Amino acid sequence: MNDPFEMLGVERRFDLDLKVLEKTHRELSRALHPDRFVKAGASERRAVLEKAASVNEAWRTVRDPIARAEALFRLAGIEVGEDKEPKASPAFLMAVMDEREALSDARAAKDLVKVHAVGATMGKRASETEQKLTAGFAASRGDTAATQKLVPLLGELRFYKRFLDEVSAIEEEND
Amino acid sequence: MAYSDKVIEHAENPRNVGTLDKDDPNVGTGLVGAPACGDVMRLQIKVGDDGVIQDAKFKTFGCGSAIASSSLATEWIKGKKVEEAEAIRNVDIVNELNLPPVKIHCSVLAEDAIKSAIADYRAKQAAKRGAAE
Numbered sequence: 001m002n003d004p005f006e007m008l009g010v011e012r013r014f015d016l017d018l019k020v021l022e023k024t025h026r027e028l029s030r031a032l033h034p035d036r037f038v039k040a041g042a043s044e045r046r047a048v049l050e051k052a053a054s055v056n057e058a059w060r061t062v063r064d065p066i067a068r069a070e071a072l073f074r075l076a077g078i079e080v081g082e083d084k085e086p087k088a089s090p091a092f093l094m095a096v097m098d099e100r101e102a103l104s105d106a107r108a109a110k111d112l113v114k115v116h117a118v119g120a121t122m123g124k125r126a127s128e129t130e131q132k133l134t135a136g137f138a139a140s141r142g143d144t145a146a147t148q149k150l151v152p153l154l155g156e157l158r159f160y161k162r163f164l165d166e167v168s169a170i171e172e173e174n175d
Numbered sequence: 176m177a178y179s180d181k182v183i184e185h186a187e188n189p190r191n192v193g194t195l196d197k198d199d200p201n202v203g204t205g206l207v208g209a210p211a212c213g214d215v216m217r218l219q220i221k222v223g224d225d226g227v228i229q230d231a232k233f234k235t236f237g238c239g240s241a242i243a244s245s246s247l248a249t250e251w252i253k254g255k256k257v258e259e260a261e262a263i264r265n266v267d268i269v270n271e272l273n274l275p276p277v278k279i280h281c282s283v284l285a286e287d288a289i290k291s292a293i294a295d296y297r298a299k300q301a302a303k304r305g306a307a308e
Contacts, residue, residue: 082211082280093208096215100236155210162213166236 004058004071014072015134018063025059065130066161069154072137076147085155096159103163107170115174119167126160129153178239179273185243190250193232195219200303203296205288209280214241218288220252220260222296228252228260233288240278244268244285252289261293 005012008024032052037045061067073080088096099118106114133153140146178186195202201222208215214237221230231249235242247268252260268274268282 085210088208088210090206093206093215096208097206097217097234097236100215101234104236152210158210158213159208159215160213162237 002054002058003075004061007054007058008062012072012075014068014137016062021062025055028055066157069133069157073147073151073154077144078148078151080151080154085151088155092156099163103166110174112174115167115170119164122160122163126157126164129156129160181272182239182243185246186239189242189246191232191246192234194234195221195230195232200299203292203299205291205295207284207287207291209284211280214238214284216241216245216284216288218245218248218292220292220296222257226256228255228257238281240274240281241284243272244281245288247271248285248289257293260289263289
Protein backbone atom coordinates (compact mmCIF):
# COMPACT_ATOMS: atom_id res chain seq x y z
CA MET A 1 0.00 0.00 0.00
CA ASN A 2 0.96 3.63 -0.28
CA ASP A 3 2.46 5.12 2.82
CA PRO A 4 0.08 7.98 3.68
CA PHE A 5 2.59 9.41 6.15
CA GLU A 6 5.32 9.57 3.55
CA MET A 7 2.86 11.03 1.07
CA LEU A 8 2.23 13.95 3.40
CA GLY A 9 5.84 14.17 4.52
CA VAL A 10 5.20 13.41 8.20
CA GLU A 11 6.63 10.97 10.64
CA ARG A 12 4.89 7.61 11.05
CA ARG A 13 3.26 8.07 14.42
CA PHE A 14 -0.21 7.98 15.91
CA ASP A 15 -0.29 11.43 17.48
CA LEU A 16 -0.20 13.98 14.70
CA ASP A 17 -1.03 17.65 14.77
CA LEU A 18 -4.04 17.59 12.45
CA LYS A 19 -4.12 21.37 12.11
CA VAL A 20 -0.58 21.38 10.72
CA LEU A 21 -1.38 18.39 8.54
CA GLU A 22 -4.49 20.00 7.14
CA LYS A 23 -2.34 22.94 6.09
CA THR A 24 0.24 20.60 4.55
CA HIS A 25 -2.52 18.82 2.66
CA ARG A 26 -3.92 22.09 1.37
CA GLU A 27 -0.50 23.30 0.23
CA LEU A 28 0.26 20.00 -1.49
CA SER A 29 -3.11 20.03 -3.21
CA ARG A 30 -2.52 23.56 -4.41
CA ALA A 31 0.94 22.66 -5.73
CA LEU A 32 -0.58 19.72 -7.59
CA HIS A 33 -3.53 21.61 -8.98
CA PRO A 34 -4.13 20.84 -12.71
CA ASP A 35 -4.17 24.58 -13.47
CA ARG A 36 -0.46 24.65 -12.78
CA PHE A 37 0.21 21.98 -15.37
CA VAL A 38 -1.72 23.17 -18.40
CA LYS A 39 1.48 23.41 -20.40
CA ALA A 40 2.83 20.05 -19.26
CA GLY A 41 2.69 16.94 -21.41
CA ALA A 42 -0.17 14.46 -21.15
CA SER A 43 1.80 11.88 -19.18
CA GLU A 44 3.00 14.45 -16.66
CA ARG A 45 -0.53 15.78 -16.23
CA ARG A 46 -1.77 12.26 -15.60
CA ALA A 47 1.00 11.63 -13.08
CA VAL A 48 0.19 14.86 -11.24
CA LEU A 49 -3.49 13.98 -11.15
CA GLU A 50 -2.70 10.59 -9.69
CA LYS A 51 -0.42 12.12 -7.10
CA ALA A 52 -3.11 14.62 -6.10
CA ALA A 53 -5.56 11.76 -5.63
CA SER A 54 -3.04 9.87 -3.48
CA VAL A 55 -2.45 12.97 -1.36
CA ASN A 56 -6.19 13.30 -0.75
CA GLU A 57 -6.42 9.63 0.11
CA ALA A 58 -3.48 9.99 2.51
CA TRP A 59 -5.13 12.93 4.23
CA ARG A 60 -8.41 11.03 4.62
CA THR A 61 -6.46 8.18 6.21
CA VAL A 62 -4.35 10.13 8.68
CA ARG A 63 -7.12 12.48 9.82
CA ASP A 64 -9.26 9.61 11.11
CA PRO A 65 -7.84 7.87 14.21
CA ILE A 66 -9.17 4.44 13.18
CA ALA A 67 -7.87 4.63 9.60
CA ARG A 68 -4.59 6.05 10.91
CA ALA A 69 -4.12 3.17 13.34
CA GLU A 70 -5.05 0.66 10.58
CA ALA A 71 -2.40 2.24 8.32
CA LEU A 72 0.25 2.06 11.05
CA PHE A 73 -0.52 -1.62 11.63
CA ARG A 74 -0.41 -2.44 7.92
CA LEU A 75 2.86 -0.56 7.50
CA ALA A 76 4.23 -2.62 10.38
CA GLY A 77 3.24 -5.76 8.44
CA ILE A 78 0.27 -6.59 10.65
CA GLU A 79 -3.03 -7.47 9.02
CA VAL A 80 -6.12 -5.96 10.60
CA GLY A 81 -9.83 -6.06 9.83
CA GLU A 82 -12.51 -8.69 9.89
CA ASP A 83 -11.41 -12.13 11.18
CA LYS A 84 -7.87 -10.85 11.77
CA GLU A 85 -8.39 -9.20 15.12
CA PRO A 86 -8.68 -10.82 18.53
CA LYS A 87 -12.02 -10.96 20.33
CA ALA A 88 -12.73 -8.14 22.74
CA SER A 89 -12.28 -9.03 26.39
CA PRO A 90 -15.45 -9.93 28.35
CA ALA A 91 -14.85 -7.06 30.81
CA PHE A 92 -14.60 -4.56 27.97
CA LEU A 93 -17.73 -5.91 26.27
CA MET A 94 -19.64 -5.80 29.53
CA ALA A 95 -18.69 -2.15 30.02
CA VAL A 96 -19.76 -1.30 26.45
CA MET A 97 -23.03 -3.22 26.89
CA ASP A 98 -23.79 -1.35 30.13
CA GLU A 99 -23.28 2.01 28.46
CA ARG A 100 -25.28 0.86 25.44
CA GLU A 101 -28.22 0.04 27.68
CA ALA A 102 -27.87 3.35 29.53
CA LEU A 103 -27.90 5.15 26.17
CA SER A 104 -30.88 3.18 24.92
CA ASP A 105 -32.83 3.95 28.14
CA ALA A 106 -31.92 7.63 27.91
CA ARG A 107 -33.07 7.70 24.30
CA ALA A 108 -36.40 6.06 25.15
CA ALA A 109 -36.92 8.54 28.01
CA LYS A 110 -35.81 11.44 25.75
CA ASP A 111 -33.38 12.34 28.50
CA LEU A 112 -30.87 14.38 26.50
CA VAL A 113 -28.84 15.31 29.56
CA LYS A 114 -28.22 11.63 30.16
CA VAL A 115 -27.46 11.04 26.46
CA HIS A 116 -24.79 13.77 26.61
CA ALA A 117 -23.39 12.38 29.86
CA VAL A 118 -23.08 8.84 28.49
CA GLY A 119 -21.54 10.23 25.32
CA ALA A 120 -19.01 12.23 27.35
CA THR A 121 -18.04 9.14 29.37
CA MET A 122 -17.44 7.10 26.23
CA GLY A 123 -15.69 9.99 24.50
CA LYS A 124 -13.28 10.18 27.42
CA ARG A 125 -12.59 6.45 27.21
CA ALA A 126 -11.98 6.77 23.47
CA SER A 127 -9.39 9.52 24.11
CA GLU A 128 -7.72 7.34 26.71
CA THR A 129 -7.49 4.52 24.17
CA GLU A 130 -6.01 6.94 21.63
CA GLN A 131 -3.40 7.97 24.20
CA LYS A 132 -2.55 4.32 24.76
CA LEU A 133 -2.11 3.89 21.01
CA THR A 134 0.14 6.94 20.85
CA ALA A 135 2.36 5.63 23.62
CA GLY A 136 2.23 2.08 22.27
CA PHE A 137 3.16 2.93 18.68
CA ALA A 138 5.96 5.19 19.92
CA ALA A 139 7.38 2.49 22.17
CA SER A 140 7.05 -0.43 19.76
CA ARG A 141 8.51 1.15 16.63
CA GLY A 142 10.05 -1.55 14.47
CA ASP A 143 9.06 -4.29 16.91
CA THR A 144 6.31 -6.34 15.25
CA ALA A 145 5.51 -8.45 18.31
CA ALA A 146 5.10 -5.38 20.49
CA THR A 147 3.02 -3.63 17.81
CA GLN A 148 0.81 -6.70 17.49
CA LYS A 149 -0.14 -6.34 21.15
CA LEU A 150 -1.74 -2.98 20.34
CA VAL A 151 -4.31 -4.44 17.91
CA PRO A 152 -7.06 -4.85 20.56
CA LEU A 153 -6.93 -1.09 21.14
CA LEU A 154 -7.98 -0.56 17.51
CA GLY A 155 -11.00 -2.79 18.10
CA GLU A 156 -11.85 -0.75 21.20
CA LEU A 157 -11.71 2.45 19.15
CA ARG A 158 -14.23 1.00 16.71
CA PHE A 159 -16.62 0.08 19.55
CA TYR A 160 -16.33 3.63 20.87
CA LYS A 161 -16.81 5.15 17.44
CA ARG A 162 -19.91 3.08 16.83
CA PHE A 163 -21.22 4.21 20.19
CA LEU A 164 -20.41 7.88 19.66
CA ASP A 165 -22.01 7.81 16.19
CA GLU A 166 -25.16 6.57 17.88
CA VAL A 167 -24.95 9.42 20.42
CA SER A 168 -24.65 11.93 17.55
CA ALA A 169 -27.62 10.36 15.76
CA ILE A 170 -29.77 10.65 18.90
CA GLU A 171 -28.69 14.24 19.42
CA GLU A 172 -29.59 15.07 15.83
CA GLU A 173 -33.02 13.48 15.97
CA ASN A 174 -33.77 15.56 19.06
CA ASP A 175 -32.56 18.83 17.64
CA MET B 176 -27.22 -2.06 1.13
CA ALA B 177 -30.21 -4.13 0.22
CA TYR B 178 -31.44 -6.26 3.08
CA SER B 179 -33.42 -9.40 2.41
CA ASP B 180 -37.10 -9.42 3.41
CA LYS B 181 -36.36 -11.82 6.25
CA VAL B 182 -33.67 -9.55 7.68
CA ILE B 183 -36.01 -6.57 7.52
CA GLU B 184 -38.81 -8.59 9.09
CA HIS B 185 -36.63 -9.65 12.03
CA ALA B 186 -34.99 -6.25 12.40
CA GLU B 187 -38.34 -4.49 12.51
CA ASN B 188 -40.06 -7.07 14.69
CA PRO B 189 -37.25 -8.68 16.66
CA ARG B 190 -38.31 -11.72 18.68
CA ASN B 191 -37.29 -12.31 22.26
CA VAL B 192 -35.69 -8.97 23.00
CA GLY B 193 -35.00 -8.66 26.68
CA THR B 194 -33.05 -9.78 29.67
CA LEU B 195 -33.00 -12.85 31.90
CA ASP B 196 -31.63 -12.86 35.44
CA LYS B 197 -27.92 -13.39 34.92
CA ASP B 198 -27.50 -14.55 38.53
CA ASP B 199 -29.95 -17.43 38.09
CA PRO B 200 -27.88 -20.67 37.98
CA ASN B 201 -30.15 -21.96 35.18
CA VAL B 202 -29.44 -18.92 33.04
CA GLY B 203 -26.44 -18.73 30.74
CA THR B 204 -25.31 -15.38 29.40
CA GLY B 205 -23.25 -14.91 26.26
CA LEU B 206 -21.73 -11.55 25.52
CA VAL B 207 -19.90 -11.07 22.24
CA GLY B 208 -18.68 -8.23 20.08
CA ALA B 209 -17.30 -7.64 16.62
CA PRO B 210 -14.11 -5.57 16.77
CA ALA B 211 -14.26 -4.99 13.02
CA CYS B 212 -17.54 -3.06 13.25
CA GLY B 213 -18.25 -2.32 16.91
CA ASP B 214 -21.47 -4.33 17.25
CA VAL B 215 -22.27 -5.87 20.62
CA MET B 216 -24.65 -8.74 21.27
CA ARG B 217 -25.92 -10.38 24.45
CA LEU B 218 -27.81 -13.66 24.27
CA GLN B 219 -29.22 -15.47 27.29
CA ILE B 220 -30.74 -18.89 27.73
CA LYS B 221 -32.77 -20.38 30.56
CA VAL B 222 -32.39 -24.13 30.75
CA GLY B 223 -34.79 -26.50 32.49
CA ASP B 224 -33.71 -29.52 34.57
CA ASP B 225 -34.40 -31.67 31.49
CA GLY B 226 -31.67 -29.82 29.57
CA VAL B 227 -34.19 -28.08 27.30
CA ILE B 228 -33.88 -24.36 26.65
CA GLN B 229 -37.13 -22.94 28.01
CA ASP B 230 -36.47 -19.33 27.21
CA ALA B 231 -34.02 -17.22 25.28
CA LYS B 232 -33.56 -13.46 25.20
CA PHE B 233 -31.21 -11.16 23.39
CA LYS B 234 -30.16 -7.58 23.14
CA THR B 235 -28.09 -6.46 20.18
CA PHE B 236 -26.69 -3.06 19.45
CA GLY B 237 -25.67 -3.18 15.84
CA CYS B 238 -26.86 -3.27 12.26
CA GLY B 239 -30.08 -4.85 10.99
CA SER B 240 -28.30 -8.07 10.06
CA ALA B 241 -26.83 -8.46 13.54
CA ILE B 242 -30.25 -7.89 15.12
CA ALA B 243 -31.90 -10.31 12.68
CA SER B 244 -29.21 -12.97 13.26
CA SER B 245 -29.62 -12.87 17.03
CA SER B 246 -33.40 -12.68 16.83
CA LEU B 247 -33.47 -15.77 14.62
CA ALA B 248 -30.98 -17.52 16.90
CA THR B 249 -33.22 -17.10 19.94
CA GLU B 250 -36.21 -18.35 17.96
CA TRP B 251 -34.33 -21.44 16.88
CA ILE B 252 -32.85 -22.42 20.22
CA LYS B 253 -36.03 -22.13 22.25
CA GLY B 254 -37.39 -25.61 22.92
CA LYS B 255 -34.16 -27.26 21.80
CA LYS B 256 -31.84 -29.28 23.98
CA VAL B 257 -28.59 -27.51 24.82
CA GLU B 258 -26.63 -29.94 22.63
CA GLU B 259 -28.95 -29.26 19.69
CA ALA B 260 -28.59 -25.51 20.11
CA GLU B 261 -24.86 -25.94 20.21
CA ALA B 262 -24.97 -27.59 16.77
CA ILE B 263 -26.39 -24.47 15.07
CA ARG B 264 -23.85 -23.05 12.65
CA ASN B 265 -23.57 -19.57 11.30
CA VAL B 266 -24.15 -20.85 7.73
CA ASP B 267 -27.65 -21.97 8.80
CA ILE B 268 -28.34 -18.35 9.75
CA VAL B 269 -26.75 -17.03 6.54
CA ASN B 270 -28.96 -19.34 4.46
CA GLU B 271 -32.15 -18.57 6.33
CA LEU B 272 -31.65 -14.79 6.18
CA ASN B 273 -29.90 -14.64 2.77
CA LEU B 274 -27.10 -12.60 4.27
CA PRO B 275 -24.65 -11.08 1.77
CA PRO B 276 -20.93 -11.84 2.17
CA VAL B 277 -20.22 -8.53 3.95
CA LYS B 278 -22.75 -9.46 6.64
CA ILE B 279 -21.59 -12.99 7.32
CA HIS B 280 -19.73 -11.78 10.40
CA CYS B 281 -23.13 -10.94 11.94
CA SER B 282 -24.12 -14.60 11.77
CA VAL B 283 -20.72 -15.59 13.20
CA LEU B 284 -21.43 -13.26 16.09
CA ALA B 285 -24.80 -14.95 16.70
CA GLU B 286 -23.21 -18.42 16.67
CA ASP B 287 -20.54 -17.20 19.10
CA ALA B 288 -23.24 -15.73 21.32
CA ILE B 289 -25.10 -19.07 21.51
CA LYS B 290 -21.88 -20.94 22.33
CA SER B 291 -20.80 -18.38 24.86
CA ALA B 292 -24.22 -18.51 26.61
CA ILE B 293 -24.03 -22.32 26.72
CA ALA B 294 -20.47 -22.20 28.10
CA ASP B 295 -21.60 -19.79 30.82
CA TYR B 296 -24.58 -22.01 31.69
CA ARG B 297 -22.35 -25.09 31.94
CA ALA B 298 -19.79 -23.27 34.08
CA LYS B 299 -22.55 -22.21 36.45
CA GLN B 300 -23.96 -25.75 36.63
CA ALA B 301 -20.50 -27.14 37.34
CA ALA B 302 -20.01 -24.56 40.10
CA LYS B 303 -23.40 -25.49 41.57
CA ARG B 304 -22.54 -29.19 41.57
CA GLY B 305 -19.16 -28.39 43.09
CA ALA B 306 -20.82 -26.40 45.87
CA ALA B 307 -23.30 -29.22 46.56
CA GLU B 308 -20.63 -31.88 47.01
